Amino acid sequence: MAYDVVIVGGGPAGLNAALYLGRGRKAVLLCDAGTPRNAAATHMHGFGSRDGIPPPEFRRISREQLQHYPNVEVRDTRVGSVEPHDGGFRVALGDGTTVDARRILLALGMVDVLPDIPGYRELWGTTVFQCPYCHGWEVQDQPFGVLATDPMFLDFASVVQGWSRDVTVFTHGTFPVPPEQRERLHHLGIGLEERKIRALHGKDGHLEAVELEDGTRVPRRVLFSAPPQRQPELVTKLGVALDEQGFVKVNPLGETSVPGISAAGDLTTRLQGAVMAASAGAVAGAMLNHGLLMEDADRRYTAATGKTPPARLKPH
Ligand SMILES: Cc1cc2nc3c(=O)[nH]c(=O)nc-3n(C[C@H](O)[C@H](O)[C@H](O)COP(=O)(O)OP(=O)(O)OC[C@H]3O[C@@H](n4cnc5c(N)ncnc54)[C@H](O)[C@@H]3O)c2cc1C
Known part of the structure; x- marks a missing residue:
């Protein structure tokens, strides 16, 4: 089965994108490798309504709420690769299987490179x-x-x-x-x-x-101490454009330089925090849904009329 969107990463960005896409009735697969950036922290602060929550509890509640949407599937697995395939993407999972998707959302977070100082x-x-x-x-x-x-x-x-x-x-x-x-x-x-x-x-x-x-x-x-950060290997392999500080370049819709691939959360910005990542995930999820709906509407119009769809309307 082809998913509408495969989300790579189940932190605040990926989880909130899954919620938006789920509510948008899209077929979503969220894959998470279980290595969140804040793994060492006992509490997460600054997230309205969740101030001081242990990070695993935040992810547990988010996942529990996603269960309300049968069109959203969550798997604890690392995504090994994402390749262009048949107008969409083929995604290789940690268990050796592959799945296909129309769109990809990168929400992998960043990798902190901790200095080599004892202690x-x-x-x-x-x-x-x-x-x-x-x-x-x-x-x-x-x-x-x-x-x-x-x-x-x-x-x-x-x-x-x-x-x-x-x-x-x-x-x-x-x-x-x-x-x-x-x-x-x-x-x-x-x-x-x-x-x-x-x-x-x-x-x-x-x-x-x-x-x-x-x-x-x-x-x-x-x-x-803000240690240097690097992009996860999967992101660098995909060849999405990075800015001069090494973050994935996205437009206001969350789209990267590679058509069909969006990104949200820490890997796109130095302004890193759970609530910012969740917000970016919501935006990217909504805009992915919007794009898929417009693509489907265009296809239905062409099938019904044989005509090319008219150009998209722009605000005055
Ligand atoms: C020590 C520490 C404490 C922090 N405390 C706070 C705090 O109190 N409040 C706050 O707002 N922010 C805090 N932050 C920042 C916050 O954790 C991040 O801003 C936030 O988690 C970013 O969310 P994200 O979804 O972009 O990435 P992440 O939360 O890092 O999630 C990315 C997910 O992607 C997964 N992943 C990576 N590679 C793959 C792959 N190949 N396949 C599948 N999955 C993959 C990882 O397993 C991970 O779960 C803290 C950060 C650190 C380092």
Whole structure:
């Protein structure tokens, strides 16, 4: 059977797209590999009506609500490839089978490339955080660190001061701090450490100190750090156009540069959050449904009249 849409990825973006497409009566297959970006986080904040929910519980409720729509199927499987096929796409699944689809929605999220600092991975998501809106409230007024591996994160240090005035920036020896930036940090009361970090020390998932290359330990309870990200391999293989920061380029309808392939969520933007991803998924789902309905209407018109459908109407 050919699905109308195969959604690759069952995070907030994919789940909300499935909901819209399901309500649009489309035949949908949502495939999820079970590796969400926020896997290390115990709670998810900032999602209206769901503030503080454990991420697995969010996905469980979303999936439960999708069961109301028998035209939506959810499978726990990794999509291995997506190839053009017969005017649509052939999708290879983790169990060795293939399915066909008229459209594809990429909602795979991004891959965080965690730095190779001992202790970092163990504390990621519990006291090493990427976003103050997600986790800042719970740790407000504690001693913060900011790992700045790029000069743009020097500004980020003054942003996180909105949650605690006690902030130290760690450049980890990655770039020379310009004198005017050094002076700015000084006047804002932001500490600056330019030595390399040897390790993060913590207990039971709680950061206690940042150890520098010479053995100095700087007591910190929280480290904000936005590690570099990369696209999942499936996305790079598809050849969809990326912007200069490496995110999938989409138009306001969620369409990528490859006809028939849409994208939504983290993989399209640096503005990453669950509610933003869910919203983008809803838009992409609705627009996919719209496009499929128009395509079907054109086909029915041509079958009935033998004529080419008139050009689409545009607003005045
Ligand atoms: C540690 C941490 C904590 C966070 N905390 C918060 C928070 O409190 N509040 C908030 O709003 N945001 C938070 N975020 C950000 C939030 O998790 C993301 O913005 C959001 O999950 C993005 O949704 P998404 O659907 O685009 O991608 P994801 O949630 O990453 O979902 C993508 C899905 O695609 C699947 N997938 C990947 N490859 C394949 C494949 N080949 N085949 C099939 N499936 C595949 C994965 O299994 C995954 O489930 C946090 C992020 C991190 C890293």
